[in-house]
Amino acid sequence: FAQDSAFxxxxxxxxxxxxxxxGRQIEAAARLYMAQNGDxxxxxxxxxxxxxxxxxxxxxxxxxxELIVNDKVNVLAGFGITPSAFATAxxxxxxxxxxxxxxxxxxxxxxxxxxxxxTSFTLAQAAVAMGxxxxxxxxxxxxxxxxxxxxxxxxxxxxxxxxxxxxxQVIDSxxxxxxxxxxxxxxxxxxxxxxxxxFVFVPSGAGAAVMKQFLERGMDKAGIKxxxxxxxxxxDQINDMGDGxxxxxxxxxxxxxxxxxxxKKFVQAFEKANPGMRxxxxxxxxxxxxxxxxxxLKATKGKGDGPALLAAMKGQIFESPRGPMFIDAQTRDVVQxxxxxxxxxxxxxxxNVEFDVIxxxxxPGKTK
Ligand code: DHB
Numbered sequence: 101f102a103q104d105s106a107f108x109x110x111x112x113x114x115x116x117x118x119x120x121x122x123g124r125q126i127e128a129a130a131r132l133y134m135a136q137n138g139d140x141x142x143x144x145x146x147x148x149x150x151x152x153x154x155x156x157x158x159x160x161x162x163x164x165x166e167l168i169v170n171d172k173v174n175v176l177a178g179f180g181i182t183p184s185a186f187a188t189a190x191x192x193x194x195x196x197x198x199x200x201x202x203x204x205x206x207x208x209x210x211x212x213x214x215x216x217x218x219t220s221f222t223l224a225q226a227a228v229a230m231g232x233x234x235x236x237x238x239x240x241x242x243x244x245x246x247x248x249x250x251x252x253x254x255x256x257x258x259x260x261x262x263x264x265x266x267x268x269q270v271i272d273s274x275x276x277x278x279x280x281x282x283x284x285x286x287x288x289x290x291x292x293x294x295x296x297x298x299f300v301f302v303p304s305g306a307g308a309a310v311m312k313q314f315l316e317r318g319m320d321k322a323g324i325k326x327x328x329x330x331x332x333x334x335x336d337q338i339n340d341m342g343d344g345x346x347x348x349x350x351x352x353x354x355x356x357x358x359x360x361x362x363x364k365k366f367v368q369a370f371e372k373a374n375p376g377m378r379x380x381x382x383x384x385x386x387x388x389x390x391x392x393x394x395x396x397l398k399a400t401k402g403k404g405d406g407p408a409l410l411a412a413m414k415g416q417i418f419e420s421p422r423g424p425m426f427i428d429a430q431t432r433d434v435v436q437x438x439x440x441x442x443x444x445x446x447x448x449x450x451x452n453v454e455f456d457v458i459x460x461x462x463x464p465g466k467t468k
Pocket of ligand 1: 119122180181182183203204205206250251302303304305331
C-alpha cells in the first residue's frame, strides 16, 4: 500500500429523488466532521468522493461498483435506503471493502455482508420502546401504518409484538407504498376504526406529508393520538409542521435537542456551516460513520486495507452527539440509547424533547 496516496471514501447517497433530504444531511455532516478533524489521518490525505444514487438501488450498486473498480476506494459509505444497502452488500463482500451504512435501518442489512458496519439505527431498536411506553400511557388499541418495505415491516412487527406483550392490541396493520404514497385513503380508514392511537413509520422526508394530512382530517380532534418512531418528527422537517405537531410522542436514538455538551457543540457547528438547516438523525449517522472510519485508519496506522480497517471498526465505543454508542463486534451493528421524546416548543421552535431513556439497546432483530 502506498502510504503517500490518498485514502478514498466513496460516499453513495440519494442527493436527488424521494430521499434527497437524507443525502443532503449526511453529506453536510461528513464534511463537517472532516472540517473539524482535518483531512489528513495517519499520514494519509482523505478524499471524499460523493455520488448521487438518485434514490434508485440499481444506481447505488452501479456507482459502488465503479468506486471499487475505477476509483479503488478504501471504504464505501452512505446508503440512504434499505434496498440500496442490500443491492451493494455483495460487492463489499467480493472486494473486501468495508461498507459503513449511515442511514438504512432494516435489521437484517448487517447480515447481508460481513463487511457491513452500521452507524444509524434499526427500526426494531426504536419501535420496541414505543411498544413499552404506549400501553402504560393509556394507549391500548392501535392501528399501524408503515411504508411497505424492510424498515416499515420491522417497525410494524417489533412494535406490535411488544404492545401485545404489554396487554395492548393492534386492530389493523396498514402498509403504504414507498414510492409516491397517497396517505388519504389510509387515514380515512384509520378515522373510521377510531383507535386510541395511530403508530406510523415512514422514511425520513415523508413525515411532514403524513402530519399535514393527519391534522387536516382532524384525526387529533377525533381523539386519535399520533405515535411512531422518530422518523415521523424528523428534525429536518419538524419546525415547519406547525403547532398541530405539539405533544406527539415518538421513540428514537437522536434528537437535535439532546441535552449534552457534545450535541450542543455538534448542532451549533452544523447550523453555522449549513445556514437554515438543523441536523437530523441522518446527519448524526453520517458524522459518527466518519468518526468510525477515521479511528479505524488511525488504529491501522494508515495502512487502509479492507480486512484490517473492518477489524478496527468493530468494537469502537465513543460518545456521539446522540449519547454513548458502540459498534457491537459480533453483529457490527450499533448499540445505543433509545429515547422517548415529545414535540414541544423551545425558544419558539419545535423540537423532540427527550423525557425518558432506555440505555444501551441492542438490535432486537439479531436474536430472532
Ligand atoms: C430507512 C430510510 C429512512 O429514511 C428512515 O428514516 C429509516 C429507514 C431505510 O430505508 O432503511
